[in-house]
Amino acid sequence: xxxxxxxxxxxxxxxxxxxxxxxxxxxxxxxxxxxxxxxxxxxxxxxxxxxxxxxxxxxxxxxxxxxx
Numbered sequence: 001x002x003x004x005x006x007x008x009x010x011x012x013x014x015x016x017x018x019x020x021x022x023x024x025x026x027x028x029x030x031x032x033x034x035x036x037x038x039x040x041x042x043x044x045x046x047x048x049x050x051x052x053x054x055x056x057x058x059x060x061x062x063x064x065x066x067x068x
Contacts, residue, residue, distance in 0.1 A: 018032065019032070021049045022048065023059040024053045024057075025048055025049070025053045026053065026058075027048060031045065032045065
């Protein structure tokens with residue numbers, strides 16, 4: 001039961017961070033639907049979160065580039 005409580009308490013912040021990262025690389029939260037596909041879907045989302053975001057997108061300016 002304690003592990004279930006820890007899992008439930010951590011799932012929402014984890015999803016929030018994943019959605020923010022996807023927004024940084026220019027994808028919406030709907031991109032998480034790739035996780036429905038076993039094995040390959042999770043791998044695709046993982047690779048997308050590793051990509052660098054070197055430009056501004058519709059979700060805002062790039063936080064890694066000094067904006068003037």
